[in-house]
Amino acid sequence: MAELDKTQREVGVPGDWTYATAPESRDIVHIADRYGFFVGGEWLEPTETYETIAPRDEEPLAAVGQATPEDVGRAVAAAREAYADGWSSLPGSERAKYLFRIARLLQERSREFAVLESLNGGKPIKESRDVDLPLAAAHFFYYAGWADKLEYAFANRRPRAVGVAGQIIPWNFPLLMLAWKIAPALACGNTVVLKPAETTPLTALLFCDVLRQAELPPGVVNIITGDGRTGAAIVESEDVDKIAFTGSTEVGKEIQRRLAGSSKRLTLELGGKAANVVFDDAALDQAVEGIVNGIYFNQGHVCCAGSRLFVQESIYEPLVAKLERRLTTLRVGDPLDKNTDVGAINSAAQLEKIHELVASGKEEGAEIYQPPCVLPEKGYWFAPTVFTNVAQSYRIAQEEIFGPVLSVLTFRTPEEALEKANNTPYGLSAGVWTEKGSRILWMAQRLRAGVVWANTYNRFDPASPFGGYKESGFGREGGKHGLEPYLRFEE
Numbered sequence: 001m002a003e004l005d006k007t008q009r010e011v012g013v014p015g016d017w018t019y020a021t022a023p024e025s026r027d028i029v030h031i032a033d034r035y036g037f038f039v040g041g042e043w044l045e046p047t048e049t050y051e052t053i054a055p056r057d058e059e060p061l062a063a064v065g066q067a068t069p070e071d072v073g074r075a076v077a078a079a080r081e082a083y084a085d086g087w088s089s090l091p092g093s094e095r096a097k098y099l100f101r102i103a104r105l106l107q108e109r110s111r112e113f114a115v116l117e118s119l120n121g122g123k124p125i126k127e128s129r130d131v132d133l134p135l136a137a138a139h140f141f142y143y144a145g146w147a148d149k150l151e152y153a154f155a156n157r158r159p160r161a162v163g164v165a166g167q168i169i170p171w172n173f174p175l176l177m178l179a180w181k182i183a184p185a186l187a188c189g190n191t192v193v194l195k196p197a198e199t200t201p202l203t204a205l206l207f208c209d210v211l212r213q214a215e216l217p218p219g220v221v222n223i224i225t226g227d228g229r230t231g232a233a234i235v236e237s238e239d240v241d242k243i244a245f246t247g248s249t250e251v252g253k254e255i256q257r258r259l260a261g262s263s264k265r266l267t268l269e270l271g272g273k274a275a276n277v278v279f280d281d282a283a284l285d286q287a288v289e290g291i292v293n294g295i296y297f298n299q300g301h302v303c304c305a306g307s308r309l310f311v312q313e314s315i316y317e318p319l320v321a322k323l324e325r326r327l328t329t330l331r332v333g334d335p336l337d338k339n340t341d342v343g344a345i346n347s348a349a350q351l352e353k354i355h356e357l358v359a360s361g362k363e364e365g366a367e368i369y370q371p372p373c374v375l376p377e378k379g380y381w382f383a384p385t386v387f388t389n390v391a392q393s394y395r396i397a398q399e400e401i402f403g404p405v406l407s408v409l410t411f412r413t414p415e416e417a418l419e420k421a422n423n424t425p426y427g428l429s430a431g432v433w434t435e436k437g438s439r440i441l442w443m444a445q446r447l448r449a450g451v452v453w454a455n456t457y458n459r460f461d462p463a464s465p466f467g468g469y470k471e472s473g474f475g476r477e478g479g480k481h482g483l484e485p486y487l488r489f490e491e
């Protein structure tokens with residue numbers, strides 16, 4: 001006993017219970033100094049490059065090609081050739097084999113991809129490891145399953161591929177958005193030219209190596225990099241049959257204007273300003289977890305983020321107190337640390353936009369709360385933020401901030417909650433927290449949002465369609481619905 005006492009005294013009782021760092025090693029990823037364009041199964045040399053960096057410390061990672069309209073033309077020609085040269089007429093069961101291979105390779109290489117995603121994009125490794133990568137692989141598995149069943153999915157309608165799909169994706173879920181776009185396109189027999197966002201090209205470029213390992217025929221998937229000019233060149237390319245775009249409402253509208261009158265098909269997945277509605281009978285601790293997940297997941301760089309919180313007046317004070325207390329436990333810092341909850345803001349431009357909107361919130365009269373946290377000196381960072389005392393007319397309640405910033409508003413009756421929740425130009429997603437099943441159904445039927453989560457938030461499954469109303473765009477991705485934009489029907 002005396003011996004035990006002595007040992008305990010020597011070890012001592014820790015006075016500080018904060019987490020020690022648990023950094024993921026970045027050595028698993030090899031990043032080349034310079035990348036070209038993956039066209040027709042080969043790497044094309046770019047004439048111009050730009051530098052892609054790590055937002056956590058602004059470390060330069062690689063030189064990446066800026067594709068010109070001529071480069072876009074080469075990629076589209078390679079996709080057209082591959083389409084005509086066998087891919088579109090390959091039996092669905094054969095196309096499925098490639099998709100299954102890609103899915104398995106993503107699983108096998110998931111750690112490598114997760115590290116690269118967090119490094120180039122700034123999101124916490126636990127999110128890229130536990131959400132982005134498993135979901136990206138799941139999308140390929142899911143659509144592999146449909147490839148040989150299209151005739152059954154659309155009985156008596158003779159589904160055929162559309163042709164060459166031009167796909168433009170954003171920086172918030174780089175690999176996952178790639179999977180959402182490429183998997184259904186290939187399952188339906190189309191070929192693809194895809195452009196990742198300017199700030200996050202690296203996982204799409206690493207994906208080219210997966211395509212090589214999977215022995216996908218050359219030209220079926222072509223990846224080109226560059227800024228908005230490259231995206232515009234894809235949209236304008238004569239030989240593209242379909243455009244699939246995810247990004248800002250502003251650029252989405254511009255694309256729609258350009259394609260008006262053309263025969264090109266279009267799907268748009270745009271911004272959002274989702275309402276997360278908490279009724280007074282909800283399980284408050286669970287709701288707080290859902291609210292935190294809804295707005296601070298991926299630093300709030302999420303189109304369906306629950307950025308407007310509507311709280312029933314009778315529980316406003318306890319809920320806000322619980323929420324603010326929970327915020328003090330969020331760990332903000334290195335995206336490669338496995339303990340990090342909130343990583344780096346994706347770019348200097350996005351950080352500036354967040355600062356600008358937060359300043360407008362203060363000026364308009366909202367009350368700001370940020371938990372005490374020390375932000376790293378280098379890189380792009382923003383502390384988790386809650387605004388209370390927000391009026392519906394404030395910019396922070398109207399505009400998509402796309403950062404870790406929550407606006408809290410109140411309501412008294414379900415009718416008032418509904419009216420306020422729908423008072424937005426967007427309509428992508430919403431959340432409802434209540435014990436009553438009937439109220440969930442009542443709200444879900446009336447909320448003008450493509451996805452409504454009940455007593456949870458940010459749940460995704462490849463079998464479930466996702467997409468918006470109003471200025472959040474049109475068309476669905478995921479599920480059987482996600483096949484339709486990539487098919488035409490011979491009557």
Ligand code: NDP
Nearest residue numbers: 169170197198226227228231232247248251270271303402
């Ligand atoms: P953009 O809409 O500009 O970017 C989305 C994609 O479109 C990127 O690949 C981009 O290229 C490309 N692009 C840009 N301009 C054109 C064009 N004229 N024609 C065709 N493609 C184009 O979003 P940002 O990155 O500028 O972000 C701005 C705001 O948009 C954010 O603050 C956020 O509010 C919102 N956003 C919403 C997203 C969503 O999922 N709903 C995703 C991303 C942003 P490049 O990256 O090279 O500019």
